[in-house]
Amino acid sequence: xxxxxxxxxxxxxxxxxxxxxxxxxxxxxxxxxxxxxxxxxxxxxxxxxxxxxxxxxxxxxxxxxxxxxxxxxxxxxxxxxxxxxxxxxxxxxxxxxxxxxxxxxxxxxxxxxxxxxxxxxxxxxxxxxxxxxxxxxxxxxxxxxxxxxxxxxxxxxxxxxxxxxxxxxxxxxxxxxxxxxxxxxxxxxxxxxxxxxxxxxxxxxxxxxxxxxxxxxxxxxxxxxxxxxxxxxxxxxxxxxxxxxxxxxxxxxxxxxxxxxxxxxxxxxxxxxxxxxxxxxxxxxxxxxxxxxxxxxxxxxxx
Amino acid sequence: xxxxxxxxxxxxxxxxxxxxxxxxxxxxxxxxxxxxxxxxxxxxxxxxxxxxxxxxxxxxxxxxxxxxxxxxxxxxxxxxxxxxxxxxxxxxxxxxxxxxxxxxxxxxxxxxxxxxxxxxxxxxxxxxxxxxxxxxxxxxxxxxxxxxxxxxxxxxxxxxxxxxxxxxxxxxxxxxxxxxxxxxxxxxxxxxxxxxxxxxxxxxxxxxxxxxxxxxxxxxxxxxxxxxxxxxxxxxxxxxxxxxxxxxxxxxxxxxxxxxxxxxxxxxxxxxxxxxxxxxxxxxxxxxxxxxxxxxx
Numbered sequence: 001x002x003x004x005x006x007x008x009x010x011x012x013x014x015x016x017x018x019x020x021x022x023x024x025x026x027x028x029x030x031x032x033x034x035x036x037x038x039x040x041x042x043x044x045x046x047x048x049x050x051x052x053x054x055x056x057x058x059x060x061x062x063x064x065x066x067x068x069x070x071x072x073x074x075x076x077x078x079x080x081x082x083x084x085x086x087x088x089x090x091x092x093x094x095x096x097x098x099x100x101x102x103x104x105x106x107x108x109x110x111x112x113x114x115x116x117x118x119x120x121x122x123x124x125x126x127x128x129x130x131x132x133x134x135x136x137x138x139x140x141x142x143x144x145x146x147x148x149x150x151x152x153x154x155x156x157x158x159x160x161x162x163x164x165x166x167x168x169x170x171x172x173x174x175x176x177x178x179x180x181x182x183x184x185x186x187x188x189x190x191x192x193x194x195x196x197x198x199x200x201x202x203x204x205x206x207x208x209x210x211x212x213x214x215x216x217x218x219x220x221x222x223x224x225x226x227x228x229x230x231x232x233x234x235x236x237x238x239x240x241x242x243x244x245x246x247x248x249x250x251x252x253x254x255x256x257x258x259x260x261x262x263x264x265x266x267x268x269x270x271x272x273x274x275x276x277x278x279x280x281x282x283x284x285x286x287x288x289x290x291x292x293x294x295x296x297x298x299x300x301x302x303x
Numbered sequence: 304x305x306x307x308x309x310x311x312x313x314x315x316x317x318x319x320x321x322x323x324x325x326x327x328x329x330x331x332x333x334x335x336x337x338x339x340x341x342x343x344x345x346x347x348x349x350x351x352x353x354x355x356x357x358x359x360x361x362x363x364x365x366x367x368x369x370x371x372x373x374x375x376x377x378x379x380x381x382x383x384x385x386x387x388x389x390x391x392x393x394x395x396x397x398x399x400x401x402x403x404x405x406x407x408x409x410x411x412x413x414x415x416x417x418x419x420x421x422x423x424x425x426x427x428x429x430x431x432x433x434x435x436x437x438x439x440x441x442x443x444x445x446x447x448x449x450x451x452x453x454x455x456x457x458x459x460x461x462x463x464x465x466x467x468x469x470x471x472x473x474x475x476x477x478x479x480x481x482x483x484x485x486x487x488x489x490x491x492x493x494x495x496x497x498x499x500x501x502x503x504x505x506x507x508x509x510x511x512x513x514x515x516x517x518x519x520x521x522x523x524x525x526x527x528x529x530x531x532x533x534x535x536x537x538x539x540x541x542x543x544x545x546x547x548x549x550x551x552x553x554x555x556x557x558x559x560x561x562x563x564x565x566x567x568x569x570x571x572x573x574x575x576x577x578x579x580x581x582x583x584x585x586x587x588x589x590x591x592x593x594x595x596x597x598x599x600x
């Protein structure tokens with residue numbers, strides 16, 4: 001069944017859009033990632049102009065993450081305090097990232113830097129997640145992790161602005177999640193993704209938050225970041241297609257519900273292995289796409 | 304300045320009026336388009352288009368549908384070691400947004416090269432018309448890549464045997480072209496030209512205009528997004544949030560009523576020793592609600 005997208009200015013199969021949304025929403029609910037790294041390329045593949053795909057993607061992430069946050073909130077998986085500190089850090093990083101991106105573009109070869117950064121970050125994170133989770137599954141990581149955490153604890157406890165995060169059952173200096181998310185915000189802006197892929201492992205491995213709470217809190221942060229991005233895209237580039245976003249959202253909100261429920265049936269190790277494997281698959285796909293000779297040397301802006 | 308004698312002026316005017324297209328005979332029957340206007344409504348997905356006309360016996364026909372010239376910006380890819388990266392931006396103008404060419408025999412067998420050039424028929428002519436900025440780019444590579452890209456998008460097509468000739472009548476030989484209008488073609492005024500060809504030249508041409516317009520809800524939405532961007536952006540965020548929370552609320556109510564399937568206990572609950580990776584003390588413990596906080600619903 002076809003539907004006409006008014007801002008994109010083309011028609012597309014309605015069921016295809018809802019299906020794509022459902023798949024990405026499922027991953028969003030399961031892993032706490034926005035899904036931008038997957039959805040934008042898929043939309044471009046099915047013929048949506050890149051600028052409209054990226055902007056409408058942000059809008060649908062608002063819907064999907066609202067649904068995911070609601071479900072995770074009821075499950076007690078959202079650490080609001082950590083979420084607010086992360087959001088402030090993420091927004092500051094994003095603001096700095098915009099200027100960094102402008103600087104990189106002025107230098108030239110920014111696209112190469114971005115592509116390589118994407119492959120290194122995503123590939124590195126994915127490998128680390130898979131290896132670490134497999135190791136802990138095999139050896140029973142509780143004692144070893146406690147020892148390892150004990151060494152880092154000394155440094156972290158000496159930092160100023162110590163703050164308790166009761167929901168996550170951790171105590172850290174507020175500076176730690178803030179600057180962590182500044183870094184993620186910078187990378188996310190430069191690489192053009194929401195950043196959930198990096199926030200969740202950072203919260204789990206560096207802030208030692210329980211995986212399920214890291215997922216819920218990450219969604220909370222992504223919700224507000226993407227709301228801001230959607231508004232800016234609509235007012236500056238006029239590229240938010242609300243019909244497209246809502247159709248994707250119908251699929252993704254339902255998918256996010258299923259994803260959030262499914263996450264309860266999986267242990268943290270298993271979630272991390274799955275997320276890591278996905279990161280590695282996307283990395284492999286990206287690496288292949290830049291090595292193979294393209295059929296046309298021209299690409300629409302955004303590819 | 305000498306005045307032109309009135310009789311000469313009349314003759315010149317008549318001559319100009321009778322020869323609208325140099326070297327061609329007067330056009331035959333006008334082109335008939337069905338439909339004449341394509342309306343892009345909420346459930347638009349392209350639509351069948353029929354072009355009909357009449358030529359004299361012994362003539363061949365070439366039908367060209369052309370979109371307005373637009374300027375587009377592309378990334379031009381280049382090699383950096385083993386990888387392909389976006390090396391620079393290329394502005395391309397002077398090429399039509401859509402080019403569909405229907406003919407019976409190969410174009411070069413139907414018309415001479417000079418005639419193809421004169422009427423700008425075929426990809427080679429688009430190559431010549433195309434303007435590329437910055438000019439120092441490898442023009443041939445850019446042109447070939449442009450045609451490849453447009454062909455992939457289905458907005459540039461060269462269709463042999465695309466014209467059906469009917470049975471000759473005293474009025475002439477009817478012909479028709481039937482195809483599905485590409486759904487990716489944007490709203491614009493398109494030009495449809497039918498060239499009557501004989502002895503490698505164009506003996507007459509007929510022109511019709513095809514309008515593709517947005518109507519109804521999509522038209523209103525596109526207008527709202529452009530004219531009231533701030534309000535539209537705010538609305539997009541609020542609607543998306545409401546949709547997300549609304550579906551979440553609906554799902555939780557359905558679950559409560561027992562419509563949704565019952566959730567099985569998680570492995571972490573059934574096997575507390577199988578704690579997930581993460582915080583130091585393991586999540587089987589950390590998943591419990593912290594002291595002082597209400598347990599999750």
